[in-house]
Amino acid sequence: MDVLCIGEALIDFVSRERGVTLVTAEQFTAAAGGAPANVAAGLARLGRHARLIATVGDDAFGRKxxxxxxxxxxxxxxxxxxxxxxxxxxxxxxxxxxRDFEFSSGAHDYFTPDQVDPDEVREALVLHYGSISLRAPSSREATIKAIQIAKDAGILCSCDPNWRADLWPDQAAGRAAMLEAVAYADILKISDADLAFLAPDHADDFITALDAIGFQGKLAAVTLGAKGAWYKAGEITGQVPSPHVQVVETTGSGDAFVAALLDCLLTQNLDIDSLSEADLERVIRRACAAGALTATGYGAIPSLPDPAGIDALLRMVSVSDR
Structure with missing residues (x-):
């Protein structure tokens, strides 16, 4: 197994009407989602063996x-x-x-520790998780169990902490959970907005902000929306732009970024320390392209790109840069 993803799986109801409230919106696209589920789907679209451990309800949406x-x-x-x-x-x-989110929380809070099989975790090359599964006692215990097994086995841990105000009425508890998730990470993907939430005094200095939130891993990527991504691995830092696309909506773009990032690192045998400046730039550029393509459709999983789509977009960018 290449990557084991753990955490929430849910249904996104994405409004098809821009600039209206959820009260007045009348048209929605329903698509499977949840950050770990999207990353698993993104990896599968890229040809990787990705497994997802999660909890859904015994209902039509769970079956969907x-x-x-x-x-x-x-x-x-x-x-x-x-x-x-x-x-x-x-x-x-x-x-x-x-985007702005409102949640009807349910089965994802009941991801249980007995769903985490130690042998299954040890089978993976990478464990990927977020911070939302640290919200409820049961899912938190299950997530920490998986992380500790991975750490003990020397398996790389990948983390994408997300701040969702509607899920955390207690802002301090949400921030603490995100910081706890970051502390375990070898590979960190975080949006500039979430990094600013965690380190508000250092929003314009990513290196200082990463130190402030306690990241001590191998590779950090800060996604900047349409501006691309900034990254740091060891002493190497850089920033690449995002390809220009016609944005429909951005649900899952960060998860597609993570999937492409992990796919590239797996191709390099996860030897992050040996990557050159040029290698890292190529990796992050490809991840940005995957994120951009996902923003061209409604819903995350239906819009996730395959390798050919990423290659085509990068060729177009290369030609336009000449």
Missing amino acids: IIHELNKVGVDCKLHVDPQHFTTLAFVKLGAEGD
Whole structure:
């Protein structure tokens, strides 16, 4: 197995009407989502063996998640909880495709420690997780169990902490969970907005901000939306722009970035310390292209790119730069 993803799997109801509130919106696209699920799907689209461990409800939406993930080739290990409804996220689009979320929390909070098989974790080359699964006691215990097994086995841990205000009425608790997730990470992907939330006094200095939030891993990538991504590995830092695309909505773009990033690192045998400046630039440029392509459609998983799509976009960018 290449990557084991753990955490939330849910249904995104994405508004198809920009600039309207969820109260007045009338048209939505329903798609399987949840950051770890999106990363697993993104990796599967790129030809990797990605497994997802998560909990969904015993309802039509839970079955939809299983169907959509199986369709793209994810190795699903989803527990079907008969007592809790599948988690739903309602996504409002701004005029530029930016998003705001409201959640109906359900089964994802009941991801349980007994779903984490130590042998299964040790089978993976990378463990990927986020911070939302640290929200509830059961899912937190399961997530920390998986991380500790991975750490003890020398497996690289990849983390994408997300701040979702609607899921964390207690802002201090949400921030503490994100910092805890970061502390375990060997590979960190974080948006500039989430980094500013965690380190507000250092929002304009990414190196200082990473130190302030306690990141001590091998590679950090700070995604900047349409501006691309900044990155640091050891003493190497750099920034690459994002390819220009017609943005529909950005749900899952960061997860597609993570999937392409991990795919590239797996191609390099996860030997991050040996990557040159040119190698790192190529890796991050490819991850940016994957994120950009995902923003060209509604919903994360239906819009995730395959290798040919990423290659085509990068060729177009290369030609336009000449």
